Amino acid sequence: MNSSHPAPAFPVDLIEAGRVAAEAAEAAGDLLRARMAGPLDVHLKGTGVDVVTDLDLACEELILERIGGAFPGHLVISEEAGAVGAGDSGFTWLVDPLDGTNNVAIGMPVCAVGLALCEGPLPVLGVVHEPVSRRTWRAVRGEGAVGPDGTRLRLPDQPRPGRADKPVLAWIQGHDVGSDDAVAVPLKAMLERRGGRLLQLWAPLVAWVMLARGDIDGIVGYRPELIDLPAGALLAQEAGAELRALDGGPYRPSIELPPAERGFVAARPELLGRLLHTAEAALDPAAGVPVSR
Template structure:
């Protein structure tokens, strides 16, 4: 993973970030409006749902981005992939990460917007409208929370670490459901949490609120922004075997770097 901006990205990174932040804040305002006034729920499956707030927030983000960059590609959770004439740039969007939380009135959800150039994650913006917390990062420029520089924790031992994870929508239908990993980590870590929003989990590791995160069966829009933010905060991400992470693979291990090998060792137990 490169840690500097590619030449074609250049000085444009501030404009890209401005557009992403504007889109995220507009989407966040839409989510909060629906949270106050009510929304309709559709079920993709028994435990996988979507609301009209998802759709409206996603449309607002796409409109913002395409107004500024009409040639760029879009890869959004609800809309899918739209190829642009400038296919080197792709915006990866989750308009509401934590839809189940949102639908139940539990204030743990966010807007996540990432930008790739030729497959390399360059920019991440994650906005939590319930706390007005804006996480941002540009490759080689550091990670920030509401303008304050972020850095991962300095916890060095797994038994002193607070970890977070999540469970896929098919938890009832597959043995690869993360329950075995959860049980093993519960016996080795200081504590475990499950928030229901992977993008915020990654940002919280970046902010030192969690020390490590792992999850199976994530989608690109769950990881695109948060991975950039975590790396820029000094963290480490990998696949379950410790190799390079692709957001188009589904297993992710993220940490402050100091407990990463210990986490991989637990996952390797089966």
């Protein structure tokens, strides 16, 4: 992605943008909920095991029409359609119309709809909607995160009982990560040995919401897909989670990050150091395995 971004041509009312995004995500959620139990038209994407359904495309069309109508000068990058719009305003929307397509395709309704608005390369607004529960979460950079009832979303002060020593974690990886990947295999194994449970939901936005609510204690991501990263990361950060790169350095969920630099650790503040130590132990530089690969 081009690293030069024009200055925004006009300010954006993030409250209004959040309303438009939430309404678009919820309308897509209504469509998903009504049709996900029925027969789906499923196709493979590329040469891998990832799939796309007619539901993805229908939800995407709905969201693109609403975002494009409300913000005609903004670039929109959507999972299936790619880049849409002129993009000369300095603002970019990222749209995941159905995060968890593979789950829905096999009859497991673990999924979400996600939108992020970025000013330049960084997210300033994130919206995540869960169709099954009909709940929506949103965050504005520097202004906090709110839950479905409009109350401030904050991580609990203490981990849930029994999880101080055995945290519940989620694992996120990109579609191009193979089963024999020299980084993913040892890192996942170490996380499983040192944690209480390691979830792989195949719906990253659901994992981000779970972290923001305090349902899980941390997330480790390796070469994650870009389309849902900014919305989820902003939501978790504004709820009180801390993020670092896999090597412990600063981490900003920029839309310009290439896959090799998107690896991260996100966690409750008191757990972050332990997870980074675990990542360091699993990815021993002396063994010649780079942290960012």
